[in-house]
Amino acid sequence: MRKLDLLFAILLMLCIWQALVLITGAPHFILPSPWRVAKSAYFNRVLIGENALVTITEILLGLLLGTLFGVATALQLTLSKTAERLMLPILVFTQAVPVFALAPLLTLWFGYGMGSKVVMAVLIIYFPVTSAFHDGLTRIDRGYLDLAKTMGGRQLQILRHIRIPAALPALGSGLKLAAVYAPIGAVIGEWVGASKGLGYLMLLANGRVKTDLMFACLITLACLTVILHSLVGMLAKRLSNYAEGVER
Amino acid sequence: MSPSPEIMFKGCFFIENKQLFDASFVMPAGQWTCLLGPSGVGKSTILRLLLGLKTGGHFKGEISTSDGQSIAGQISYMAQSDLLLPWLSVVENLMVGASLRGDTHDEERAMMLLDRVGLSDHGHKKPAALSGGMRQRAALARTLMEDRPIVLLDEPFSALDAGTRADMQELSAELLTGKTVLLVTHDPAEASRVADQILVMNKTGMVVWPAPELPAIRAVDAPETLLCQSKLLAHLRALAA
Numbered sequence: 001m002r003k004l005d006l007l008f009a010i011l012l013m014l015c016i017w018q019a020l021v022l023i024t025g026a027p028h029f030i031l032p033s034p035w036r037v038a039k040s041a042y043f044n045r046v047l048i049g050e051n052a053l054v055t056i057t058e059i060l061l062g063l064l065l066g067t068l069f070g071v072a073t074a075l076q077l078t079l080s081k082t083a084e085r086l087m088l089p090i091l092v093f094t095q096a097v098p099v100f101a102l103a104p105l106l107t108l109w110f111g112y113g114m115g116s117k118v119v120m121a122v123l124i125i126y127f128p129v130t131s132a133f134h135d136g137l138t139r140i141d142r143g144y145l146d147l148a149k150t151m152g153g154r155q156l157q158i159l160r161h162i163r164i165p166a167a168l169p170a171l172g173s174g175l176k177l178a179a180v181y182a183p184i185g186a187v188i189g190e191w192v193g194a195s196k197g198l199g200y201l202m203l204l205a206n207g208r209v210k211t212d213l214m215f216a217c218l219i220t221l222a223c224l225t226v227i228l229h230s231l232v233g234m235l236a237k238r239l240s241n242y243a244e245g246v247e248r
Numbered sequence: 249m250s251p252s253p254e255i256m257f258k259g260c261f262f263i264e265n266k267q268l269f270d271a272s273f274v275m276p277a278g279q280w281t282c283l284l285g286p287s288g289v290g291k292s293t294i295l296r297l298l299l300g301l302k303t304g305g306h307f308k309g310e311i312s313t314s315d316g317q318s319i320a321g322q323i324s325y326m327a328q329s330d331l332l333l334p335w336l337s338v339v340e341n342l343m344v345g346a347s348l349r350g351d352t353h354d355e356e357r358a359m360m361l362l363d364r365v366g367l368s369d370h371g372h373k374k375p376a377a378l379s380g381g382m383r384q385r386a387a388l389a390r391t392l393m394e395d396r397p398i399v400l401l402d403e404p405f406s407a408l409d410a411g412t413r414a415d416m417q418e419l420s421a422e423l424l425t426g427k428t429v430l431l432v433t434h435d436p437a438e439a440s441r442v443a444d445q446i447l448v449m450n451k452t453g454m455v456v457w458p459a460p461e462l463p464a465i466r467a468v469d470a471p472e473t474l475l476c477q478s479k480l481l482a483h484l485r486a487l488a489a
Contacts, residue, residue, distance in 0.1 A: 143331050150299050150325040151394060153348030161347050165335045245334030245374035 032212040037219070040212035047201070052220055054196040058114055058186040059228065062121020063178055069122065070129025070174065077130075078137040078163065079155065091127060099124050100188055107193040117189035117197065124185035125178035132177070136170025137163045168243045172236025179232035183225045252278045252397040252428040255319065259309010261293055268293065268305065271454045273447055277314060280421070280429045280464060282439035284457075284480070285449030286488045291432045294449075295402055298430065299325055324394035328403040330387040332375035338362065338386050339371035342393045361389040364423065381412035385419065392423055399424055401431040405438065414468060417442050421465035436480035440473045441466050446480070450487050457483070 014034045020026075021033045028036055041048065073091075077084045103120055110116035140163060148158045190199025198217050205213035241247075255275040261268045269290040275281045283291050296303050298311060300320050313319055332341045342358040345351075362371050365385040367378075375383055384404060391399060401420070405413040421442050433439055439446050442464050446457040457480060460472035467473060 141329075141331075143327055143329055144333070146296075146299070146301050147325060147327070147331050148348050149301060150323060151345040151348050152321060153345075154350060157348045157350055161344065162333065165333070243335055245336075245376040247374060247377070 029209045029211050032215055036212045037215040040210070041216035041219070044213055044216060048198075048216060048220055051196055051198050051201045051217075052224065054114070055183070055186055055190070055198040055221070056224060058117040058189070058197065059121060059182045059224075061114070061118045062186060063125065063182045063228075065118065066122040066125035066178060066182070067129050067175065070126050070178075071133055071171070073126075073130045074133035074137055075159070075164075077134050079159065091130065095127055099185070103188055103192040106189065112193050112195055116192075117186045117194065120189035121182045121185035124181045128177040128181065129171070129174040132174025133167055133171045136167025139170075140166050165243055168239040169236075172239040175232050176229065176236050179229045180225065183221060183228070187221065251315075252426060253317070253322070254314035255298070255398065255428060255430075256310070256312045256314075257294065257298070259307055259311070261290060261297070261303070261305055261307050261309075263305040269449070269451075269453070271449065273454055273456075275428055275430055276445060277428055278426050279444035280424075280431060280442050281445045281447060282431045282433055282443035283447045283449060284433060284436065284439055284484060286484070287434075289449045289451060291449055292402065295400055295430065295432055298400055299323060319398065322396055323398045323400060324391045324396040326387055326391045326399070326401045326404045328406055330375070330383040332383055332386055332390075334375055337372050337374060338367060338378070341375065341386060342390045344390070345394050358389075358393060361392050362386075364392075365389045365419065381408055381416065384408060384412075384416055388416070388420055388423065396427075398428045399430075401429065403433055404431075406434065413438070414441075418465055436477045436484060437468070437473075440476040440480060441468065446476075448480075448483065448487075 017034050021031055024031065032040070073087070077087060099120070102123065103116075106116040106119050106123075110119055137159075144162050144166070145158070148162055153162075186197070187199035187202075190197040191203060194200040198221050202214050202217045205211070205217065254277040257275070258272040260270045271290070271294065273281075283294065285291055293303050293305070297307055298319065311319055313322070332338070333344060336344065339355065339358050339362060340347075342361060343353045343355065346353050359368065359371060362368050365388055367382060367385055367389065370378060370382065370386075375386065378386065387404070404420075405416045408416060417438060431439070431442065440460060443459050444464055446459050448455050448457045458476075460466055460470070460476045462470060462472050
């Protein structure tokens with residue numbers, strides 16, 4: 001039923017799009033028809049595929065590194081009250097700096113290659129992952145911690161056996177947000193300066209008034225983001241099921 | 249396990265310089281003491297003080313044991329909520345104390361204790377797959393697994409239905425024999441059944457209420473149990489009025 005709903009929603013969107021093209025009479029370099037975009041996507045499939053691969057790599061690397069840094073920071077904040085006191089205000093302050101504004105600087109520092117885009121994705125997801133996981137690690141049922149204390153539990157063992165498993169659903173929520181943000185970070189990095197990637201191809205197509213190719217790139221990017229979000233959503237569900245002791 | 253010691257508690261508890269209670273009592277070695285009283289008089293605070301947990305106030309007094317050893321490390325605890333970790337199996341939950349201390353696991357003993365509480369067929373299930381009564385039995389087995397001479401129980405059976413509660417009282421009385429037990433409860437019937445000593449706490453202090461002369465655990469319908477229960481209930485109602 002959900003698959004049918006999705007199919008119906010896509011069809012409806014295509015109908016609205018086609019209707020807009022017909023009603024407005026806009027030229028194809030302003031608003032190409034769905035059919036024209038589909039043709040462009042087919043004829044440029046190799047070009048789009050090559051560039052999509054670069055963007056996917058940037059997104060996945062950014063997601064992996066951002067998650068690792070975020071998890072490590074959240075653990076450190078939980079283990080050390082001093083670290084929490086010193087680092088939390090800094091973390092909040094860094095969020096006041098728009099990450100997009102850093103993109104030119106990152107390109108200057110890390111070059112036109114993949115590095116600057118990965119760093120951009122890392123920066124954009126670092127805070128959501130850190131914040132969500134840290135919340136999960138600290139907002140835990142006091143009863144568990146009281147019990148652990150009466151049992152003579154050690155701090156590291158309590159972290160390993162109680163806090164981390166209990167915080168997995170919160171980490172899952174952070175990862176779901178990260179899966180949406182990471183592609184934005186990578187593409188904005190490509191817009192500022194790149195020689196490969198979907199963001200680069202979009203700019204190139206735009207400059208040559210190949211709006212249909214630009215639309216094809218956009219749709220490819222949206223599909224990638226939806227697939228990534230679904231996969232991370234499945235992982236988040238598994239984490240949540242594990243923490244709740246639901247056996248499937 | 250070392251022999252269960254007697255526990256002496258004497259002191260005042262303050263919250264922002266306002267005295268919450270001034271209490272003095274003795275928990276006899278190897279016996280059940282039941283602590284009752286209206287909500288807010290400080291029963292759970294006494295329990296937390298004995299457990300060495302944070303209380304949000306200031307305690308001025310002394311908690312000591314007859315063997316002269318520190319009370320910390322001699323206590324195990326069972327709460328109203330079973331506090332079973334949902335991601336661990338029942339048998340892993342029994343061994344969680346060893347995991348938290350970094351000790352080796354004794355799975356054989358855990359399985360033996362599960363057998364004693366009638367859960368030997370459920371050791372590898374997750375807590376979510378158990379009923380409320382079964383979960384409390386697992387929590388009792390976890391308390392026994394710690395093998396401490398002093399056991400503190402904070403309304404552990406209050407969320408159970410009447411029949412399961414009576415079963416759990418009997419099982420606990422049997423399995424905790426010889427340990428020094430403090431049971432915080434709101435239920436006069438429960439105290440009348442299981443207590444060797446009954447303490448009633450109110451805003452002015454603490455009184456020792458006469459427990460039935462029959463040895464614990466007493467039958468639910470024994471005249472002594474019923475008489476103690478009705479008098480205790482009347483007293484608690486008068487305190488609350």
